[in-house]
Amino acid sequence: MKSVVDQELARAYRRLRDTGTLGQWTTRDEVGFIFGLGDHQRLSDTGVKLVTSTREDLLRRYLQASNNRVMWGDIDRTTCLTVAAALIAAFKKEPQ
Numbered sequence: 714m715k716s717v718v719d720q721e722l723a724r725a726y727r728r729l730r731d732t733g734t735l736g737q738w739t740t741r742d743e744v745g746f747i748f749g750l751g752d753h754q755r756l757s758d759t760g761v762k763l764v765t766s767t768r769e770d771l772l773r774r775y776l777q778a779s780n781n782r783v784m785w786g787d788i789d790r791t792t793c794l795t796v797a798a799a800l801i802a803a804f805k806k807e808p809q
Contacts, residue, residue: 740789747797750775769804772797 751768766774775797779790 737787739787740792743788743793744796747772747775747793747800769801772801776801 750771751766776794779794779797782790
């Protein structure tokens with residue numbers, strides 16, 4: 714029996730294959746990924762919810778990791794970093 718993680722990876726792969734975007738990750742795809750950071754519950758292989766970082770923390774980590782990213786391919790780095798920074802700034806504006 715496949716784990717929950719394996720099932721999700723297989724589903725994502727099929728979606729990319731079926732839409733013809735496999736291997737053609739674009740700025741639009743990356744921005745969608747950035748907007749989705751922290752929106753999903755991470756599950757263990759047994760389907761138990763794992764404790765995860767906050768959305769703001771994940772966005773900050775994305776910005777930090779972008780410094781190490783060498784291959785951006787068809788992705789506009791500036792656009793993606795601007796989107797991530799804007800989302801982080803929005804957290805500061807929200808009332809606590």
